[in-house]
Amino acid sequence: MPLACRLLEFGASPAALEIQELPSSPPGSGEVVLRMLAAPVNPADINVIEGTYGELPVLPATIGNEGCGIISQIGPNVKGLEVGAPAIVLRSGTWTTEMRVSASEVVPLPLGIDPWQAAMLPVNPATAWRMLHDFTDLQCGDWIVQNAANSAVGRAVIQLAHALGLRTLNVVRRPELIDELRGIGADIVVLEDVDLRSEAVRLCGGSRPRLALNAVGGSSALNIANALDTGSPHVTYGAMGRQPLKIPNGLLIFKNISFHGFWLRRWREAASLQEIHDTYLVLSEFIVSGVLKTPVHRVFPLTQVVEAVNEASLAGRSGKVLLDLGDCKTH
Ligand SMILES: NC(=O)c1ccc[n+]([C@@H]2O[C@H](COP(=O)([O-])OP(=O)(O)OC[C@H]3O[C@@H](n4cnc5c(N)ncnc54)[C@H](OP(=O)(O)O)[C@@H]3O)[C@@H](O)[C@H]2O)c1
Numbered sequence: 001m002p003l004a005c006r007l008l009e010f011g012a013s014p015a016a017l018e019i020q021e022l023p024s025s026p027p028g029s030g031e032v033v034l035r036m037l038a039a040p041v042n043p044a045d046i047n048v049i050e051g052t053y054g055e056l057p058v059l060p061a062t063i064g065n066e067g068c069g070i071i072s073q074i075g076p077n078v079k080g081l082e083v084g085a086p087a088i089v090l091r092s093g094t095w096t097t098e099m100r101v102s103a104s105e106v107v108p109l110p111l112g113i114d115p116w117q118a119a120m121l122p123v124n125p126a127t128a129w130r131m132l133h134d135f136t137d138l139q140c141g142d143w144i145v146q147n148a149a150n151s152a153v154g155r156a157v158i159q160l161a162h163a164l165g166l167r168t169l170n171v172v173r174r175p176e177l178i179d180e181l182r183g184i185g186a187d188i189v190v191l192e193d194v195d196l197r198s199e200a201v202r203l204c205g206g207s208r209p210r211l212a213l214n215a216v217g218g219s220s221a222l223n224i225a226n227a228l229d230t231g232s233p234h235v236t237y238g239a240m241g242r243q244p245l246k247i248p249n250g251l252l253i254f255k256n257i258s259f260h261g262f263w264l265r266r267w268r269e270a271a272s273l274q275e276i277h278d279t280y281l282v283l284s285e286f287i288v289s290g291v292l293k294t295p296v297h298r299v300f301p302l303t304q305v306v307e308a309v310n311e312a313s314l315a316g317r318s319g320k321v322l323l324d325l326g327d328c329k330t331h
Contacts, residue, residue: 001021001022001023001024002021002022002023002024002096002097002098003019003020003021003022003096003097003302003303004019004020004021004022004062004093004095004096004097005017005018005019005062005063005064005095005096005302005305005323006018006019006020006060006061006062006063007048007049007057007059007060007061007062007063008059008060009059010049010050010051010056010059011049011050011051012050014049014305014306014309014310015306016049017049017063017305017306017309019302019303019305022062022096024098025100026073026075027073027074027075027078027100028075028076029075029076029077030075030076030077030078030102030103030104031075031078031100031101031102031103032071032073032074032075032078032081032100032101032103032106033071033072033073033074033098033099033100033101034069034070034071034072034087034089034098034099034101034106035069035070035072035097035098035326036067036068036069036094036096036097036098036099036325036326037067037068037069037070037086037115037118037119037324037325037326038067038068038115038116038118038119038299038322038323038324038325038326039064039066039067039068039094039095039119039322039323039325040066040067040119040120040152040320040321040322040323041308041309041311041312041320041321041322041323042065042066042123042124042152042312042320043238043240044065044123045063045064045065045309045312046309046312046313048063048065048092049063049309054263054265055265057092057093061093062093062095062096063092063093063095064092064093064094064095064096064323065092065094065122065123066088066089066094066119066120066121066122066123067088067089067094067095067119067122067323067325068086068087068088068089068109068115068118068119068121069086069087069089069099069325069326070084070085070086070087070326071083071084071085071086071087071106071108072098074103075103078103079103080103080108081103081106081108082108085108085109085111086108086109086110086111086113086115086118087106087107087108087109088106088107088109088118088119088121088122088280089101089105089106089122090105090106090107090122090268090276091105095302095305095323095325096302096325097302097325097326104273107276107277107280109121109280109284110284110285110288112288113284113287113288114287116296116299116322117287117292117293117294118284118287119322120152120294120320120322121280121283121284121287122280123264124151124152124153124156124294125152125156125160125283125286125287125292125294126264126267126279126280126283127153127156127237127262127264128153128154128156128157128160129156129160129279129282129283130262130264130267130279131157131211131213131235131237131262132144132157132160132161132164132166132211134262134267135211135233135235135260135262136210136211136232136233138164138166138210138211140164140165140166141165141166141167142166142167142209142210142211143166143167143168143169143187143204143207143208143209143210144157144161144166144167144168144169144209144210144211144212144213145168145169145170145171145196145200145209145211145212145213145224145227145228146168146169146170146171146212146213146214146215146224147171147172147192147213147214147215147216147220147221147223147224148171148172148215148216148238148240149168149170149171149172149177149181149186149189150172150174150177150180150181151215151238151240152294152319152320153213153215153237153238154170154213154215155181155184155294155295156292156294157213158170158181158184158185158186159184159185159286159291159292159293160286160291160292161185162184162185162186163185163286163291167187167188167204168185168186168187168188169187169188169190169196169200169203169204169209169227170186170187170188170189170190171189171190171191171192171194171196171220171223171224172189172190172191172192173191173192174316175191177189178190178191184293188203188204190203192220192223194223195223195226196223196224196226196227197223197226197227200226200227200228207229208227208228208229208232209224209227209228209229209232210228210229210232211228211232211233211235212224212225212227212228212232212233212234212235213235213237214234214235214236214237214238214245215236215237215238215239215240216238216239216240216241216243217236217239217240217241217242217243217244217245218241218243218244218245218246219243220241221234221236221245222245222246222247222248225247225251225257225259226251228255228257230255230256230257231255231256231257231258232257232258233257233258233259233260234257234258234259234260235260235261235262236259236260236261236262237261237262237263245259247259294319294320295318295319295320296319296320296322297311297317297318297319297320297321298311298321298322299321299322299323299324300321300322300323300324301323301324302323302324302325305323308321308322308323309321
């Protein structure tokens with residue numbers, strides 16, 4: 001019988017997570033079954049457990065916002081998917097050993113793709129990719145500024161921007177990350193206490209960034225807004241610091257900075273299936289070619305999900321905490 005991690009009640013404690021056996025059922029018309037391989041523990045999963053995320057499941061529910069598996073069964077009236085193909089699932093409920101889903105929620109991936117990397121593809125690299133494309137028309141050589149630059153999204157921004165010929169000014173809160181991020185293609189890495197209003201032009205060789213990506217909020221969000229060129233967008237996609245944005249009038253009046261939010265879920269709802277598949281095709285090719293790589297901090301079996309969530313809640317991790325949902329041999 002498949003195992004699933006069920007959330008029984010919202011609250012600060014991951015002790016409300018329980019591993020249960022759930023009945024297996026064959027795929028119906030238009031459905032497929034995936035034998036799940038791996039899923040990460042993301043900040044959004046922790047927010048779901050806390051009951052603070054933007055969209056919450058009806059409890060009890062199997063949680064987990066992304067993951068990958070192997071297509072193991074295909075129901076009637078499904079085209080373009082094959083048994084044995086690796087695939088990602090574009091819906092929640094991934095912390096389980098088996099998923100029965102609509103074929104439209106599955107994106108097949110190239111054979112041989114690293115399952116750990118594939119499991120971390122649906123949310124963070126796609127967020128980075130969409131934010132680099134959907135807010136302004138960046139030209140080769142343009143600068144982007146971001147905080148939480150060592151997060152999974154931040155690293156994807158660095159690697160994808162580098163591949164696109166863009167340059168990145170990155171803010172982190174730990175000095176040991178400076179060389180590491182430069183090693184994956186970051187152009188400039190500074191600590192949170194550098195005043196970007198006065199320093200951005202010098203750091204960026206005479207120009208200012210044309211896009212700011214904010215995952216922290218509070219004074220960090222303001223610092224990267226102050227780095228921007230006149231008329232540029234500032235995009236908030238996360239709130240790790242749990243502090244609200246305070247926007248000085250002058251940034252709106254004199255510099256015409258525009259403030260936006262981004263939520264991948266909203267993009268997926270608005271995008272066509274073709275657009276979604278195109279985005280994941282490009283990103284999966286970047287994974288296969290080694291351009292895009294997210295570090296893994298620790299891997300836990302599904303039965304140790306509480307330990308995994310506790311580990312993922314710690315500051316200063318060296319990468320993602322993953323749940324091994326199957327027999328994940330390649331990594
Ligand atoms: N809107 C969307 O569609 C969307 C999509 C994906 C992700 N997100 C959001 O993006 C953010 C990053 O997600 P992720 O999965 O990439 O993160 P992650 O890999 O788990 O890394 C978390 C990052 O947040 C930093 N951080 C934690 N607490 C902080 C604080 N108080 N002040 C400043 N930095 C802090 C960490 O720094 P240290 O390493 O120094 O601890 C690390 O860089 C989260 O808020 C997530 O919910 C949003």
